[in-house]
Amino acid sequence: MNRCFAAPLLISLSAVLVGCTVVPGLDLGMDQSRHGAPTEVGGFDLIHVTPAVLVELASAEIPVHGTENLRPATDLRAPDSDSVVEQYLVGPGDVLSIIVWDHPELTNPTGEFRDPESSGRLVGADGKIFYPYVGELEVAGRSVSDIRRLISSRLARVVREPQVDVRIAAYRSQKVRVTGDVAAPTVLPVTDRPPTVLEAITAAGGLTSEASRRLAILTRGGYEYRLTLPGGSRPPYVSDADLVLRDGDVLYVPNSDEQSVFLMGAINRQASIPMPRGTMSLAEALSTVEGLDPGAADSSRVFVVRAQAARGTPKMQVRPSIYLIDMSDISALIMSERFLLWPRDVVYVDRTGLATYNAVVSQVLPTVSTLFQLDRLLDDN
The missing domain is CATH 3.10.560.10 (Outer membrane lipoprotein wza domain like)
Structure with missing residues (x-):
């Protein structure tokens, strides 16, 4: 009676096990x-x-996952892309150092021992500065050479043939941001020599160990561009590391997990x-x-x-x-x-x-052995 009970049970459970996926790991079939x-x-x-297939694959450009909707960096180098480096234009927050030669009372009215930044002329939020004998000047959006000519022409009414020199003591109005998988995400000022992509990443402490060595994403003017970094280049070793950044740019270095x-x-x-x-x-x-x-x-x-x-x-x-x-x-x-x-x-x-x-055997055999032991126990009883 007991044997009659155990035998069908053994057959049923064995059939179920064989019918299940008992091979450890992934086991694929190909239609x-x-x-x-x-x-x-x-x-x-x-x-x-084959070697011929390898030659064919070597000529293909390896894709970068997740960048299908990004614009190519070549758009930034096009003649109509406004990517050409132009003269720095002064903006609110910048500090100007104005020197009138042979007239120290105009150059350093607050004392000659102060540093240029603290003794300079701060461009206000309205884009203006105040200068003695000249009054308020609209300097925002002007180059240093334009401001020098403007001050010289105004001072000529009170100073004979004024020799004026204008420099930027502190760059504060234009910035770029470096984020993502860099050691120290930062905000960099844009100076009369704007930073390149490589210089910006270096200023942010370089790449982390998890960062992509091939890709960076630049956001400019509401659009995102795909940049190639030198660490991931293959022949012909094209890189956008020398691309010059400009005010408002956001440079993002993604993690390599996506690749x-x-x-x-x-x-x-x-x-x-x-x-x-x-x-x-x-x-x-x-x-x-x-x-x-x-x-x-x-x-x-x-x-x-x-x-x-x-x-x-x-x-x-x-x-x-x-x-x-x-x-x-x-x-x-x-x-x-x-x-x-x-x-x-x-x-x-x-x-x-x-x-x-x-x-299959290694997984089914322990269960079958257990069932046989159960069958023997039932038979003994």
Whole structure:
């Protein structure tokens, strides 16, 4: 009676276990019918990696994830983009140092031992300064040379052939902001020599260890622009590090997490790996996760799943591609060092048939053994 009860129970539970997903980790299947099918019905391209494929991929511009809606930096260098460095124009908050030669009472009326900034002429919120024998002057929006000529012409009524020199003692009216993954986010003054992108990042203490070495985002005039940093450049080593910033700019350095790749399957450690430089080789990524699992990996079936196209490709032409690398061949190991991953790529290492069988047995066997023990106990009773 008891045996009659236990046997059906054993059969039922074993069937349930076999029917469930008992293989540890991710176990993927590939519908070969979709290989080469139209994109609209879930089609993809399966590409066996060869030296010719590597040459073709090397000519493609690696995309930067999350920047599809950003304007290119080339727009900032266009002739009509107002990016040309012009003369500094004085604004409210600036401090002017005005010197009238041979007339110390006009140059330093408050004493000669004060520093130029504290003894200078502060440009008020209305854009004006006051100067003896001249009165109020509208200086905002004027260059230093324009202000010098204006003061000279006004002083000529009381001073014979006045020799006037005007300098900016403190730059306070124009600023740029540096934020994001920099060591010390800061606000920088714009002087008569505006800072470049690289100088601004350096002034902010440089990049953090998690910062993107390839990308920075510049906000100017209500638009966002994609800038390339020198640390992530590949041939021909184009960089926007020398781009000159101007008043109101906000420079943001993003975290490299957005440019990650994902490693799954029969590897020693499943992981998401940030790519600060915007790319890394397949060999480097696999070594980061301690390589393939020697007891479970099918080294002839290493897949790289890519669901985006190179930069500049229209979205309508984006088609999933699956690259297959046979790393059981020594020549493929060399190719893996030259196969560059793109942001959001998924690397999947397939399992051997024996590894799948062993994984199933290792999970089912303890349960089956327990059921047999239960059956014996019931039978003894």
